[in-house]
Amino acid sequence: MPFYVSPEQAMKDKADYARKGIARGRNSVVLQYDEGILFVAPNPSGALHKISEIYDRIAFAAVGRYNEYENLRVAGVRYADTRGYQYDRADVTARGLANWYAQILGTIFTESNKPYEVEIVVAELGESAAGDQMYRITFDGSVADEHGFVAMGGQADQVSAVLKERYTEGMPLSGALGVALAALEGQGDGETSEVNAGQLEVAVLMRGRAHRAFRRLTGARLEELLSAGGPATRQTSTPPEDADQ
Amino acid sequence: MGFDYFGERFTAACMATGTPSFADFLAACAPGLLPGTGHQAAPVAGGPAGQGIGLDLPHATTIVAAAFDGGVLMAGDRRSTAGNLIAQRDIEKVFRSDDYSCVGIAGVAGVGLELVRLFQLELEHYEKLEGRSLSLEGKANRLSAFVRGNLGGAMQGLIVVPLFAGYDEETGQGRIFSYDVAGGRYEEHKFHAIGSGSVFARGSLKKLYADGMPVDDAVTVCMQALYDAADDDSATGGPDLTRRIFPVVATVTADGFRQLTEDEAGGYAQAVVDERMRSPAGPRAPLHSQQNE
Numbered sequence: 001m002p003f004y005v006s007p008e009q010a011m012k013d014k015a016d017y018a019r020k021g022i023a024r025g026r027n028s029v030v031l032q033y034d035e036g037i038l039f040v041a042p043n044p045s046g047a048l049h050k051i052s053e054i055y056d057r058i059a060f061a062a063v064g065r066y067n068e069y070e071n072l073r074v075a076g077v078r079y080a081d082t083r084g085y086q087y088d089r090a091d092v093t094a095r096g097l098a099n100w101y102a103q104i105l106g107t108i109f110t111e112s113n114k115p116y117e118v119e120i121v122v123a124e125l126g127e128s129a130a131g132d133q134m135y136r137i138t139f140d141g142s143v144a145d146e147h148g149f150v151a152m153g154g155q156a157d158q159v160s161a162v163l164k165e166r167y168t169e170g171m172p173l174s175g176a177l178g179v180a181l182a183a184l185e186g187q188g189d190g191e192t193s194e195v196n197a198g199q200l201e202v203a204v205l206m207r208g209r210a211h212r213a214f215r216r217l218t219g220a221r222l223e224e225l226l227s228a229g230g231p232a233t234r235q236t237s238t239p240p241e242d243a244d245q
Numbered sequence: 246m247g248f249d250y251f252g253e254r255f256t257a258a259c260m261a262t263g264t265p266s267f268a269d270f271l272a273a274c275a276p277g278l279l280p281g282t283g284h285q286a287a288p289v290a291g292g293p294a295g296q297g298i299g300l301d302l303p304h305a306t307t308i309v310a311a312a313f314d315g316g317v318l319m320a321g322d323r324r325s326t327a328g329n330l331i332a333q334r335d336i337e338k339v340f341r342s343d344d345y346s347c348v349g350i351a352g353v354a355g356v357g358l359e360l361v362r363l364f365q366l367e368l369e370h371y372e373k374l375e376g377r378s379l380s381l382e383g384k385a386n387r388l389s390a391f392v393r394g395n396l397g398g399a400m401q402g403l404i405v406v407p408l409f410a411g412y413d414e415e416t417g418q419g420r421i422f423s424y425d426v427a428g429g430r431y432e433e434h435k436f437h438a439i440g441s442g443s444v445f446a447r448g449s450l451k452k453l454y455a456d457g458m459p460v461d462d463a464v465t466v467c468m469q470a471l472y473d474a475a476d477d478d479s480a481t482g483g484p485d486l487t488r489r490i491f492p493v494v495a496t497v498t499a500d501g502f503r504q505l506t507e508d509e510a511g512g513y514a515q516a517v518v519d520e521r522m523r524s525p526a527g528p529r530a531p532l533h534s535q536q537n538e
Contacts, residue, residue: 071260077373079259081366081369085267085363086278100256103251
């Protein structure tokens with residue numbers, strides 16, 4: 001360790017380190033659709049999740065270092081369940097959780113030797129689209145209140161650009177999925193990567209479900225949505241007999 | 246009691262690798278939030294529940310459970326009593342603990358409801374953290390630990406005894422578990438009843454129950470059993486036809502937990518009552534068993 005490092009330099013080094021770590025991974029996308037909020041992440045693993053349920057109407061998505069955001073996920077579930085137990089289920093909010101995460105990540109960034117290389121989004125389903133909330137929390141504890149869509153990860157600018165162009169409010173689920181994949185495919189050097197159901201982790205917070213709104217979309221259901229999503233999507237082994245949109 | 250969500254103790258406990266058990270997590274970092282933490286008050290000589298500590302606490306009573314072809318069902322009456330008074334006419338004592346199980350409580354109502362709430366959260370918490378539900382045995386074991394945790398309270402008269410039933414996805418069958426106040430867990434076969442009216446309910450079930458009966462018959466049998474319990478136990482309530490308050494009836498099958506609607510439960514209850522108008526003691530069991538039973 002050097003004798004003296006200016007605080008600005010130390011923070012800048014940590015921030016660069018965290019950003020570099022996050023940029024190593026793939027981007028993820030969170031966006032609103034007519035019946036709720038959609039989460040899409042490229043993820044070849046079926047067992048290790050980037051997108052998870054926190055509470056009845058609250059979900060969690062992350063990019064970066066797995067063990068670190070897994071830690072945050074578990075902490076978030078514990079926070080939410082304790083809150084809901086001490087008060088009432090209706091008293092658990094994404095805003096409260098986001099603030100709590102911000103405080104934790106901020107403390108880690110400032111006080112520990114190595115910052116967390118993570119970027120997380122906490123989203124809450126509202127009674128209607130106007131009530132949906134999305135919060136992005138970065139490695140240094142900054143919180144941002146987002147609307148419509150969020151691009152997470154290193155090349156967020158490129159992904160955001162595609163989303164801004166193609167996103168419209170009140171899209172059906174298949175349309176929203178198509179937009180998300182178009183945005184994710186557009187990252188990198190402009191080459192489109194083969195994205196199929198087996199390589200994706202997709203989940204939704206969906207209105208109209210009793211109690212727990214979170215649901216993973218996998219298997220046949222996901223394939224169906226991918227094939228209905230439009231020309232930007234491709235599916236796994238068996239192509240449809242005819243374009244059925 | 247102050248509880249600091251932003252405090253280092255809580256956040257550190259949340260971030261630590263640890264147990265998927267919610268109750269254990271609370272015990273480690275927020276023991277004051279657990280139910281029953283007030284029971285360390287001066288112990289009282291044993292006596293009828295609640296009266297020893299000078300309180301007439303509401304008690305919940307008779308719960309029945311029965312296995313049928315394809316699952317298990319649980320039904321509970323709607324009365325809670327405090328001494329000779331009816332404390333509540335429409336208390337619910339049978340709850341969904343998760344998608345494939347249900348729990349009913351007898352004993353001190355307040356403590357029982359706390360226990361159920363914590364148990365529901367315990368199962369959900371595990372599922373969210375681990376990504377899979379507990380096995381049915383695992384759920385039954387956790388409930389056992391909770392009942393054991395209330396032993397101190399039970400010895401002061403705050404007794405709660407649950408009845409647990411669930412659908413075992415591995416065997417495709419409904420299973421029933423009963424408990425004693427020390428947390429002992431006993432698997433029951435076919436049917437069981439708990440609460441002050443359980444003696445009467447069990448006698449009725451013994452004569453009316455048949456193995457592998459369809460769900461409709463099983464619901465009727467349980468309605469009859471609850472009616473018989475209410476007939477002989479003042480702490481168990483019969484169907485209230487004027488106010489349309491009927492026993493809570495829930496089934497757990499491969500399709501999950503389902504509570505009968507008020508209309509459905511009312512239909513079964515009304516049918517039982519109509520028959521009792523003609524035959525007040527209920528269906529009469531044949532004196533000799535059939536050859537093929």
